[in-house]
Amino acid sequence: MKGTLVSLSTPVVMGILNVTPDSFYADSRKQTEAAIEERIRTILSEGAQIIDIGGYSSRPDAAEVSLEEEMERLAFALDILNAHYPEAIVSVDTFRAGVARECVEEYGVAMINDISGGELDAGMFATVANLKVPYIMMHMRGTPQTMQQYTGYTDMMEEIMLYFASKVRELRLLGVNDIILDPGFGFSKNVDQNYQLMNHLQEFGVFGLPLLVGISRKSMIYKYLGGSPAESLNGTTVLNTIALMNGADILRVHDVKAAVEAVKLVTKTVNCQLSTINS
Template identity: 65%
Template structure:
């Protein structure tokens, strides 16, 4: 299904065209993210990862300091801010013009990253559910806001996820959230179905199969399936074995309307985008 709407978001005063899918590279400044290969803590590791994302075709660098893997340790806002200050200083030193999104559910952390470091996008796994001030904060900051669907919290989301109708419930969830954000004056809203967050294997693949339904919002859609358990539990092995499966799922997602791929393996995702774009005759819009 080709995008029938030109999807442009305002990123630091420049328009980013999402009708040609973009790749977001993951940079975890954490000691405990689920995929060991994504953990970057030293100055050298962070600098090398920043340059790798850009060189392999990533247009957005997603910096996270709070691990959202199942059963993750809960860290304080102060610890999260400390990790992000360390990481963002290095990212912007290496790539001053980088488009950086910050993966946080805390409004104070979001504000600090935007106001003090020039982060361009806020990526919230909790869609405001873990901080009641988040919606008002992103509306006031005027930055693009990625909100993800999650049932529960990272600490309990995979204990017993249940839905009567997963697609219907996730769509309803977003319809309420989008309206609340628009009432506050928020613009440039991006939705993320939340693969792997409070969902069984079956729930994940049902959402993937029905991904076209998210076009009803006429908003950009981000998909983050990179090396997740929905892939390796189906195919065998662990996160380190899930690159090929990730590329397959990313390609399916692109075919079904994904506008941003959030990934560990930027080159592989960029190649998937190029192939699907060639097939659909998509070209970046000149502005």
């Protein structure tokens, strides 16, 4: 990515930079130059290896944002990022091929994070193939505005696995080599389904592809425990730990320090188990 090979032999942390006015977690919204620069500095200083920048809120019932407005928000933040931290590895969170192309070609973004798995822009897969950048493909039904109307599954895991199998094949045929899977916690899944998904996370290992998990401060935590996104850091850390122990390679988070510590502790535990077995 961006000329740098990122090893996933140890899981890495992706820090969220929201440049939207309506993201579900109010404290994550950064819109002034000073706030954006401070957020970038915090993400990197706390140990994240990737910054994921988004200009279109994907929370349930989020307002529609035009392509022009999304790109304007992203360009403002990317100019700041490139001015202060030009070596940072950046992912753009967008489902629009045109936005993805401009961010990569004009601003040096290293990877594309598409919540729709190519479903919301028919040109996305061809664009990714042409740009030759890593592609994060998430499972979702419908749109951010309608996704919670599509939580009915005959067999949720079977349907998600078939979804990825079909799309991975399509991407491979186009020559896309670097694919990352995101099972889409909170997207077209109710609270119980999110925990079922977490319980079956290891099954995605059959694809032999990196796995990204994004559960940071989501409603699967506070709708079950009570409270709000602001009160969901502890729940986030618990679930991130479970995800790591079940095969997660990338954690997408608001709270980088806590996630980095979870990675260190889980990695230490696993390494100690291995050395005990080998001794």
